[in-house]
Amino acid sequence: MTPQVQDVVAALENAYPPNLAEPWDAVGLVCGDPQAAVQRVLFCVDPVETTVDAAIDFGAQLLVAHHPLLLRGVHGVPSDDPKGRLVHRLIRSGIALFCAHTNADSADPGVSDALAGAIGMTVTGPLVPHAEGARTGLGRIGVLPEPEPFGDFVRRVADSVPTTAWGVRGAGDPDRPISSVAVCGGSGDSHLSTATAAGVDAFVTADLRHHPAGDHLAQEDVPGRRAPALVDVAHWASEWPWCQQAADTVAATLPDTVEVLVSTRRTDPWTTHVFGATTDLGRTPA
Template structure:
């Protein structure tokens, strides 16, 4: 049976905490990393009612999207809703894990799950995330020393490209040098020009590996003074992660599309609000799970027909529509983000099989409970 540490590691692999916003609070909130986990429940909000549901189901882990404590606290007595949530989970032996903004941008994250739920295809980020800064190291090595130097580079983290490692390129040539007084050359004689058959080795590496890779190369290289260079590469901009998603669907009117959105998302009292001509053709759609009015300027120049998000405010929405930009579809914050829960539950089931049982809470925790 997997431990809590195993599940936290797996979920953090999919949704790395380092990608969360600086103000966010993500990761393990409650639980012993060594405890066994058999049952995992997923929910958007860590409310007292959700905690009761997890406890009644005898869940070992509750994974939520929204943090229980976003700001520092000095205590969490059960006299408060957040304290009751934590007390309920602690009594039941149920751990608590939060994946918030680290789950928003990721592949199979919140915005992508929402886009898929709405039937969008050919997805790409609305705002691509910055790629990992990449360097390229080139070093010249005597032919008989090329293999151990390549191995040292790879073991230090160079040559990792996507799902591959130990990647490198080699070409042969001649190296020339003259050892000067004070040198202790492995090859050649002081004062005489030497020509050596050498191999040019090129590898790419994540920039945070630069120091360790260079040190590994220098340690493995047989020369007293190796010839090498490190070049910082431009960001290729080809990353599947980022804020929001843009995708396509078969052409429909705005009214038809809005009805399909309502049918695809869990029902709430908020419902689906639309700003735009009901007969407007819709084919390209931008989405952002959660509050998305901070992206309105980006959406305006993206060439989409409609933008689907939550928590749109009166003045920004009115000004956006007045400028003749895409139509707007405003959905309940909870409903939009709920679409991620079945996705991460499925991923966990596929990764761990019968070792773990999963459950997606359908308890609506949207704060709007009545519409008159």
């Protein structure tokens, strides 16, 4: 019996329960017939033109994305609007769209587990648990197989996520030993204080801003408190490992009936990284 879109949705919602989503989020089936037959499913971070192209090229009947297409309220999806155009393309191509966002962030396992796994960490629990003792929640805390200098750890992270123009940046003493680590796929600078309170050696996340990062590192001067070193990766790159996790979930639930594929099309918005001519300025002026 050929599986239907609703069968894949059921597998994904079992893994990433909708009730774990933040109240402001928009998750679930965006468009498509739940009873339509599905043989191929493509997984991606962003539902954008290039991943819709990839879904069409793959012959998929369902596109599973991490980021919502219609996060904020809309009053229409005309085809001359960028998001409306995607909805029209998907429907004309017979492709349903399903989004698992903050419910995938908080699920166990979820987005941050996939990032931790890519880095080579052993996860011990959530960074921000939903309740005391819960395994669900935002971010993850874990340990490395062996301690290593922060400079080597930054290289480890860079080698573990897809390459982007944004790259991977580290803030901290390159020689500092790193053993315990917190990770948060996606934007995580709102959890800087939580990572500090957790007592980890390093915090890996995306979209770190200048002032929050600087204020965080200034805690190095507070007696008895040492803020974790920071590793900043591209938002898309930090969440891309989840795509394989989600694909494996569907493949395991519907074995030999649904073909899954993870999109390798880079949808990070940054395309160019240039170092200027003045590169010899140190942190402390002469």
